[in-house]
Amino acid sequence: xxxxxxxxxxxxxxxxxxxxxxxxxxxxxxxxxxxxxxxxxxxxxxxxxxxxxxxxxxxxxxxxxxxxxxxxxxxxxxxxxxxxxxxxxxxxxxxxxxxxxxxxxxxxxxxxxxxxxxxxxxxxxxxxxxx
Numbered sequence: 001x002x003x004x005x006x007x008x009x010x011x012x013x014x015x016x017x018x019x020x021x022x023x024x025x026x027x028x029x030x031x032x033x034x035x036x037x038x039x040x041x042x043x044x045x046x047x048x049x050x051x052x053x054x055x056x057x058x059x060x061x062x063x064x065x066x067x068x069x070x071x072x073x074x075x076x077x078x079x080x081x082x083x084x085x086x087x088x089x090x091x092x093x094x095x096x097x098x099x100x101x102x103x104x105x106x107x108x109x110x111x112x113x114x115x116x117x118x119x120x121x122x123x124x125x126x127x128x129x130x131x
Contacts, residue, residue, distance in 0.1 A: 020081050021126055027119050028079040032072060039068040059104060067096060078123055081130045086123045093120065 041047050042064055051060055070092055077085020093116050100106050 019129065020079070021129075024081075024122055024126055025079065027122060028075050031119065032075045032079070035068055035071045035075065039064070039072070042068070055104070059099070062099075067092065081126075083127065083130045086120075086127060086130065089123065090120055 042051060055063070070088065074085050074088035074092055078089060079085070097108065097113070100108055
């Protein structure tokens with residue numbers, strides 16, 4: 001009987017470990033939709049012209065081919081309560097920040113930085129519950 005109780009307790013811990021908090025779901029869904037919309041609208045001719053005027057061509061290719069898709073994959077990982085999603089999102093956040101500051105000589109909008117940092121803090125608060 002004691003062995004059975006341990007098995008049940010272990011199964012409960014596994015289920016509890018993967019349970020997604022509501023706040024993390026809300027942030028993940030919001031960022032996922034925002035990233036998907038940004039990626040999709042980037043190919044609209046008027047917006048593409050604005051992006052070409054704002055960024056060099058190498059960064060535009062990097063952004064559309066790698067950064068937006070990687071961002072979407074990382075958010076899906078966090079939504080699925082996977083640690084690799086948090087690692088990927090943090091790496092991407094600081095990588096983009098580094099690129100924009102040192103190669104483009106610009107700083108992203110303060111609200112975008114604050115929102116990303118809040119998402120990182122929330123993700124790290126639930127990091128132990130992730131698989």
